[in-house]
Amino acid sequence: MAVKSVRLFTDNSLNLLLGGQLKYIDIAYQTYGRLNAEKSNAVLICHALTGDAEPYIEPRQAGSEQKGWWQNFMGAGLALDTDHYFFICSNVLGGCKGSTGPSSINPSTNKPYGSQFPAITIQDIVKAEKALLDELQIPHLHAVIGGSFGGMQATQWAVDYPDRVARVVNLCSSLYFSAEAIGFNHVMRQAIVTDPNFNNGDYYADKAPEQGLAVARMLGMLTYRTDIQLNKAFGRAQKQSPEYFGDYFQVESYLSYQGKKFLDRFDANSYLHLTRALDLYDPAMNYNNDIKKALSRIKARYTLVAVANDQLFKTPDMHKSKQLLQETGVQLDYHEFYSDFGHDAFLVEYELFESMIRKGLL
Template identity: 65%
Template sequence: MAKFITLFADKPLNLLLGGYLSHITVAYQTYGVINKDRSNVILLCHALTGDSEPYIDITNNDKGWWQNFIGSGLAFDTDKYFFICSNVLGGCKGTTGPASINPETNQPYGSQFPIITIQDIVKVQRVLLDKLAIPHLKAVVGGSFGGMQATQWGITYPDFMDNVVNLCSTLSLSAEAIGFNHIMRQAIINDPNFNGGDYYNTHSPEKGLKIARMLGMLTYRTDIQLTKAFGRETKRSSEFYGDHFQVESYLSYQGEKFLARFDANSYLRLLRALDLYDPSIGFKNRQDALSKIKARYTLVGVNSDQLFKINEIRQSKQELEMAGVQVEFYEIYSVFGHDAFLIDYDFFAPMIKHGISK
C-alpha cells in the first residue's frame, strides 16, 4: 500500500508558469532495503497515467505497471537497490491534483488547479527525497512521460544522481503527438458533463474521457500487434455503429476500464505538461540546458513506437551528445510499440540493469 506525506506546508511551491500550491500530499511507495550509507537508492518515474505502485503484492489480485520488472534478481533488483516511486503532482492516485481539496476553499480544486510542468513535478519529487533523508540517487529511471522526468532530474539536479535511464521518450513532444493530445482534450472538454472542470459534485465527463483513452491506446500499440490480436474479426453480438469489430470492443473496454481509475482533470493537466515539456526553459537554449547533465545517460528507443518515433529519439541522442552528455543508446524492435517498455521484459531488462549499475 502507498505511503503518504505532506510537503510544502510551511512554504508554498511556486510553479514554473505561475501560481502556487501548498500542503501538497504525495503518495509514494518503496521496495527493497536501503543500505547503511544510503547509496543504493533509485527513483522510478511513472508514465502519464501510472501511479506510485509499479509493483503490487499479487495476493491482492492486482498488478502494478512494472509488476514483472521488480523483485529479487530482476531488472529492478530489490536485493541490490532501494526503489522509491511517487505519484506525480497533478495526478489522481494519492498525490495532490485537481480532484483534491483546495485548503483555501474546502472544495475540490477543479478548474482552479493551476497549470503544472514536468519541472514542477521533479521539484516535488526532490522535496520528497529530502524529507526521506535521501542524499543521492544511484539512478533516476522513467519511461515515456517518466523518461522526460528523468531527463529533467539530470538538468535540474546534476550532482544528485549517477545515472539517468530514459525509456521511449524524447526531449520534447512532436507536433503530431501534440495533435493527438489536442483531440483527446477536445473529447473531454466538449463532454456535456465537463462543466469547465467543476464536475465533482455532479456527473463526471465519462464519455469524453473514454473516447480520449481509446485514442491514446491506438498511439501506444502498433498496427502489427492489433492485426495479430484482432484482425477484422467481428463480435457475435454487435452494434453496427458501435462495437462491431473485435478491435472496437477492445478499445471500448480499455476506455471503460480507465474511468474507474483516472480523473478527467488530471488527464488534461498531465497531457498539457507532456505537451509543454521543454528542457530549455530557464536556460539560454536547449544545448545550454542539456550541458548541465553530469550523469551517465541511457536512452532506449523502439523503432515501432508510434508516439515517440524512433527518428525523434535518434535526434534526441544527437542533441545530448552535442551537449557533451555521455550517452549509451539502444534501438530495439517490439510488436508492442510504445508500450514495449512496460511489457517486453526480455528486451528491456539487460539495458535497465546496465543503465542503473554503472
C-alpha cells in the same frame, strides 16, 4: 503494503514554473528494497502518464490479481533488483492516485481544485519529487528511471539536480513531444472539454465528463500500440453480436473496454493537466530556452532506449534527442530495436528491456 503519503510544502509554497503556487502538497509514494547504510543505492522510478506510485504490488493473498504497472520488471534478481536497490516511486503532482491534483481538496476553499488547479510542468513534478526525497532524507540518487512521461522526469532530474543524480534511464521518450503527438493530445483534450459534463473542470459535485475521457483513452491506447500488434491480437475478427455503430469488430470491443475501465481509475482534469505537461516539456524552459545549456548541466550517465516502431515517440525525434545529448557531451548509451508493442513495449516486453535496464543501472 498500502501506499504511503506525506504532506509537503506546509511552510512555504511550491512556486510553479508557469506561475501560480501550491501549498500543502500530498505526495503518495511507495518504496521497495532497503536503503543501504551509505544511502548510495536509491533509485527513483518515475511513472508514465496514467501510472501511479506502485510499479509492484505485493501479492497479498491467493486469488488477488492486482498487479503493479512494472510488476514483471521488479523483484529479487530482476532488472529492477530489490536485493540491490532501494526504489522509490511517487505519484506525480497533478495526478489522481494519491498525490495532490485537480481532484484534491483545495485547502483554501475546502472544495476540489477543479478549474482552479494551476498549470503543472514536468519541472514542477520533479520539484515535488525532490521535496519528497528531502523529506525521506535521501541526498543522492544512484539513478532515476522512467518511460515516456517518466523518462521526461528522469531527464529533468539530471538537468535540474546534476549533483544528485548519477544515472538516467529514459525509455521510449524524447526530449520534446512532436507536433503529431501534441495533435493526438489535442484531440483527446477536445473530446474531454467538449463533453457537456465537463463544466470547465468543476464537475466533482456532479457527473464527470466520462464519454470524453473514454474517447481520449481509446485514442491513447491506439498510439501506445502498433498496427502489427493489433493485427495479431484482433485482426478483422467480429463480435458475436455486433452493434453497427458500436462494437462490431473485436478491436472495437477491446478499445471500448479500455475506455470504460479507465473511468474507474483516472480523473479527467488530471488527464488534461498531465497531457499538457507532456506537450510543453522542454528541458531548457528554465535555462533561457537554451537546450545546449540545459543538457550540458547533466553529469549523469544517460541511457536512452527507443522502440523503432513507437508510434508516439517516433524515431526522428528519438534520433534528434540522441544527437542533442551527444553534442552536449552527455555520456550516452543509446539502444534501438523493434517491438510489436510499440510505445507500450517498455511496460510489456521485459525480455527486450532487461539487459538495457540492468546496464543502465549498473
